Amino acid sequence: MSSQIADSACMQGVPTASPSTAPRYDFHIRAVGKLCGVAVAFAAWRDEHGRLVQHGSNGFHCMPLPFSSAADPLGLAGQPLRHLHPLANATDPALRQLADSGYRSYAAAAIQDGNGGEIGLLGMLDRRGEAYTEEQLHWLVELAHQAGQPCPEPATAVPANAPDLPVRDPLTGLPQRDWLMARLQEESLRSHRFNLPLALIVFDLDRLGELNAQLGHDHGNAALARVGRLLRQALRRTDAGGRLAGDRFAIVLPNTTAEGAATLAEVLRGRIESRPNPLEPALAMSASFGVSAITAEMGNQGSHLLDAATHALDKARQQGRNRVVVSLGSTTLQ
Incomplete structure (x- = not known):
């Protein structure tokens, strides 16, 4: 694009997302619309030829957006978040042209790659005469962060001779069950052989x-997706966390006692609880967390x-949920 601010994607000859590229951020666009309750949600990014690609909801196509010079191609001026009202x-x-079209508020958050480089933006527009709330901006930044996570390789791309290469869950970015269970067995063998502590957290x-x-x-x-991000932030390099199925997650903790695992579980429990749903506080x-540590009987x-x-997780749920329960042995010893 030229150094002039784009009047409109269509006027500049910039394509909107084709059916093959639209799903790239489709989930995140829909999530912004629902979680933030806005009229229009959109994403924009550069394709492999450097062209601007846009995709959005509710009449977004061909709308003018503040994309400017080569020094600031996404209109964020190096800021992770820009919002105006x-x-x-x-x-x-x-x-101003957006305002003339009847929109009152604009916000955009940077989609960044693993090195912190801006690769796109996720944004929202609204016709209501209200500034965005902190919760709306929180969800926008959260979803933009999630959008920047690397896309997982399909299972067929994982070499058969590389069992330690995880196939990642596309929603949370975490390894899936098969890899995590293989890692658990590997650490159990190491623990048994060298008499090392080993703990496991399972939570729903x-x-x-x-x-x-x-x-x-x-x-x-x-x-x-937010739990996946919290989990990745909390783990040590030697730990292994993953999504078992549905809303169930697990964390393998080498060289960790039951007490250490319970402490981590309590930290995660508090972090998950600290952010209520902005649309429905109820x-x-x-x-709920279950913690176990390896014993001689196992x-x-x-x-x-x-x-x-x-x-132990079942007991936590039976006792009222939102708690950590520690098992001191195998289920036969309870």
């Missing part, structure tokens, strides 16, 4: 089905450690 006071010609999100039923699956998916998220079988942690 009311648009009528904006000096940017593209933003509380009442995720209720959230999906009342507010829709986009809300539930956003909650799962459905604030929480999680031998070298990781499945026994999983059984014990799952049994």
